Amino acid sequence: MITVEGLTKTYGSRRAVDNLSFSITSGRVTGFVGPNGSGKSTTMRMMVGLTRPDTGTVTFNGTSYRALAHPARTIGVALEAAAHPGRSARNHLRTLATASAIPTSRVDAVLDQVGLTTAADERVGGFSLGMGQRLALAAALLGEPETLMLDEPANGLDPDGIRWLRTFLRDYADQGGAVFVSSHLIGELAMFADDIVVIGAGRLLAAAPIESIAGAAETAVVAQTEHADRFEQLLHEHGLASERTDRDRLSVTGADRSTVAQLALDHQIRLDELTDHHASLEDVLVDLTHSSAEFAST
Numbered sequence: 001m002i003t004v005e006g007l008t009k010t011y012g013s014r015r016a017v018d019n020l021s022f023s024i025t026s027g028r029v030t031g032f033v034g035p036n037g038s039g040k041s042t043t044m045r046m047m048v049g050l051t052r053p054d055t056g057t058v059t060f061n062g063t064s065y066r067a068l069a070h071p072a073r074t075i076g077v078a079l080e081a082a083a084h085p086g087r088s089a090r091n092h093l094r095t096l097a098t099a100s101a102i103p104t105s106r107v108d109a110v111l112d113q114v115g116l117t118t119a120a121d122e123r124v125g126g127f128s129l130g131m132g133q134r135l136a137l138a139a140a141l142l143g144e145p146e147t148l149m150l151d152e153p154a155n156g157l158d159p160d161g162i163r164w165l166r167t168f169l170r171d172y173a174d175q176g177g178a179v180f181v182s183s184h185l186i187g188e189l190a191m192f193a194d195d196i197v198v199i200g201a202g203r204l205l206a207a208a209p210i211e212s213i214a215g216a217a218e219t220a221v222v223a224q225t226e227h228a229d230r231f232e233q234l235l236h237e238h239g240l241a242s243e244r245t246d247r248d249r250l251s252v253t254g255a256d257r258s259t260v261a262q263l264a265l266d267h268q269i270r271l272d273e274l275t276d277h278h279a280s281l282e283d284v285l286v287d288l289t290h291s292s293a294e295f296a297s298t
Contacts (some may be wrong), residue, residue, distance in 0.1 A: 001025055002047070002075075002147060002178065007056035009042055009202075016042045018202040020056070024180050024195075026146065029173045031193040031210070032182040035289050039202035040182045041079070044151055048077050060147070072100040072143030078136040079151045085125025089116055089135050092124060093142065102142050110138040115164070129156025137165075147178040154185055166192045186282040190214070200289040214281045221252045221260045224273035231269050238263060251277065 002024040009017040017039040024030045034040050045051040047058045049065045058065060060074050068074050083092045093107040111120050114134040119127070124135065133156050140148055148169070154162050162185075169179050170192045183189045189196070196213060198206040206213055225231050228248045235242045235252060240260075243251045252260050257276055264271050 001061055002180070003057075003059050004043075004047065005057050005059075007043060007046055007058065008054045009039075009046060009051065010054055016202050017046070017053070020199065020202065020204050022197045022204060022207040024147070024178050026178045027173055027176050028194040029169055029179040029181065029192055031189040031196040032180060032199075033184075033186060033189070033196060033285060033289075034199040034205075038199050038289070040199065041151060042202075043199070044077075044079055044149060044180075044182065047149065048075065048079075050079070070101070070143065072102060073145055074143075075147040075149055076140030076143060076145035077149050078133075078140040078153060079149075080136070083124040083132070083135060083139075085123065087124055088121045089124060089127075089138075090120040092135065093138060096139050097142050100143060106142050106144070110141045113141060113168075114138045130158060130161050133157060134161075145177075147180065148172060149180045151182050152184065153181060154183060154188065162188060186285055190281040198285060198288060205288050210281065213284060219253075220277045221255060221257050222249060222273065222275050222277050223252060223260055223264070223271055224249045225264070225269055225271050227269050231264065234263065234267055234269070235260075249273075 004023065005021050007017050007020040008015070020039070020043060032040055032044070042051060046053045047065065060068060065071060087095070089111065090107055093110065094104050097104050097106055108117070108120070111117050114137050116131065116134050116138060119131060124132070127135065133153055137150065137153060140150065154165055157165060166188065169181065173179050173194070181189070181193070190210060193210055195208065196206070196210050197204070222245070223231065226248055228244065228250055232242055232244065232250055235250070240255050241253045245251050257274055261271065261274055
């Protein structure tokens with residue numbers, strides 16, 4: 001269990017993280033999402049002692065990061081794909097293993113886990129962005145940690161790499177580990193995460209199982225008709241909210257499909273299309289974070 005309580009960090013007049021609290025549990029994948037500038041990276045850095053919070057605490061089964069006897073065996077961290085460009089992947093990992101008192105025999109094991117065995121002796125400076133991400137994950141795995149904390153690990157991966165990462169992290173959690181992963185790929189995250197922590201402007205907006213957040217989304221009925229003006233007025237007269245999404249298309253909320261169909265039939269309005277529309281997790285999160293986004297489209 002990782003417990004974050006009241007984390008706050010201010011830079012000058014800007015509150016980057018504001019009284020943030022949430023928890024991460026073993027055996028589950030927890031997604032960490034929010035707009036650019038929302039405080040995700042600052043939060044993750046504070047969790048592992050790279051940035052000192054103004055107030056608040058982070059504990060790993062009741063122990064702070066700085067007090068852990070073997071940090072690399074408790075939490076494996078990949079916040080950026082960084083390594084000396086002149087070193088080979090194998091030598092980079094050997095250096096990290098030695099610094100953390102981890103047997104160097106783990107190096108070849110993690111290279112194999114992330115699919116870099118054939119590139120083990122290549123210089124990191126020649127790696128693609130995706131290969132660099134795999135190397136960062138290998139470094140996080142060195143200590144066989146209880147928890148993985150990854151910041152945008154899919155950045156630079158091709159579709160096959162993203163699928164591999166999804167399966168790897170899901171399996172890691174299913175074997176009892178905890179995974180805390182930030183991502184802008186909401187649709188991808190929804191395919192394998194159990195829980196989600198959403199922040200905006202440094203504040204907690206939601207922390208819950210993905211199903212409960214996605215399930216709270218309102219379902220709309222989409223109706224297409226060449227009599228859209230008349231039907232829109234009719235819906236209004238019957239107390240049903242609707243939004244014009246196209247010249248001849250209406251999105252109706254507060255009613256199911258059979259109710260909308262019966263209303264059209266009773267007033268002899270021909271419908272060319274009538275479908276249910278379920279908001280995606282991405283739609284829900286965009287609505288949730290839009291007001292706190294530093295850069296948002298209108």
